[in-house]
């Protein structure tokens with residue numbers, strides 16, 4: 054029987070407060086749960102979004118983090134799909150194989166534990182974390198900003214023993230999301246034209262997917278000119294900065310593409326840009342995929358005429374991948390050089406103490422992903 058573990062974690066005590074490194078107690082995994090020794094993590098913009106106070110679901114104090122990898126340290130009663138010592142990636146979209154979402158071919162949004170996950174709790178309605186005797190909430194069912202974390206078995210993907218954990222941690226969110234948005238949600242076809250708004254890790258993973266599918270034009274749109282060079286390494290063929298002109302970005306793109314794009318992707322979380330991305334689509338068939346996560350209270354709008362005349366608004370979480378089935382396929386895509394994870398790793402840091410600096414790096418616009426080694 055496993056015992057509580059005392060370790061370090063970065064605790065988010067409240068909105069817009071820096072994380073503080075604390076000694077926490079991580080309880081043993083209960084029935085159907087897995088305790089993981091986290092070895093590597095990165096920071097996704099969604100961690101920053103929640104820490105900033107924009108997330109209506111945020112629960113503080115909590116342990117953020119959802120792009121991690123590690124080794125199974127102990128398992129609770131009844132766990133069969135992973136064992137102690139297995140290399141794993143925690144998943145914020147679980148796959149239970151039983152709920153109506155898991156059984157439906159058109160979605161990856163397993164609903165089995167969504168309610169408690171959103172409350173920062175394990176499926177039994179309690180937390181496995183405490184700090185100085187005070188309960189601390191989980192986050193996105195993963196909480197990788199802790200040296201040890203507990204997750205439901207349905208939220209764990211075992212990966213090959215030779216999968217590099219210091220890279221495949223990125224498959225836990227941003228890269229899988231962007232790549233899947235192109236391949237699954239938009240299903241980009243050879244010769245089609247696309248525009249990607251926001252050239253961070255998610256947007257560039259979209260570019261990688263569009264390039265793989267043979268898109269004829271991949272137009273990158275970002276307010277930061279320094280993104281152009283890097284973006285071209287990922288297959289972006291043209292770069293446009295919306296701030297360079299008084300003309301609306303949608304009008305510019307429509308002119309550049311003889312009526313609009315076959316596909317557009319919003320990878321920022323800005324509702325005005327979501328509108329521009331829809332309106333940059335070609336009349337009759339253009340599809341726009343919303344990936345960015347918008348702040349509490351924000352709403353999208355456009356003239357309904359945009360949809361009446363055949364444009365389609367879609368969205369996706371975790372790239373539409375059915376998570377446990379797909380993670381091994383994404384690792385295989387990495388091994389066969391289809392999805393080049395290494396190019397997204399712009400920085401590396403040692404120790405959980407570096408987390409606040411890594412948040413700053415993400416916001417600076419100079420980093421795609423920084424891997425932190427615990």
Ligand SMILES: NC(=O)C1=CN([C@@H]2O[C@H](COP(=O)(O)OP(=O)(O)OC[C@H]3O[C@@H](n4cnc5c(N)ncnc54)[C@H](OP(=O)(O)O)[C@@H]3O)[C@@H](O)[C@H]2O)C=CC1
Pocket residue numbers: 097098099102226227230250251252253254255256274275276277280295320321322323326343344345346347369370371372415416417418419420421
């Ligand atoms: N749906 C899902 O499953 C997922 C959603 N997300 C969401 O996707 C979004 C992107 O995440 P990530 O790639 O990590 O974030 P990043 O911050 O790395 O990338 C966002 C990019 O957009 C640029 N940008 C900001 N404002 C504008 C603008 N008005 N027009 C054009 N470009 C702009 C930023 O420039 P600068 O750096 O100069 O600010 C930056 O390059 C976030 O909203 C995140 O929460 C992430 C993962 C999964």
Ligand SMILES: N[C@@H](CCC(=O)N[C@@H](CSC=O)C(=O)NCC(=O)O)C(=O)O
Pocket residue numbers: 097099100108109110111146162167226346347370371
């Ligand atoms: N908590 C937010 C919604 C945040 C959100 O949309 N999260 C995405 C993943 S973003 C990853 O970096 C997601 O998976 N959404 C599906 C879900 O079930 O949460 C809010 O309440 O607005």
Ligand SMILES: [Zn+2]
Pocket residue numbers: 147148149150151152153154155162163164165
């Ligand atoms: Zn399910």
Ligand SMILES: [Zn+2]
Pocket residue numbers: 097098099100119226227
């Ligand atoms: Zn994320």
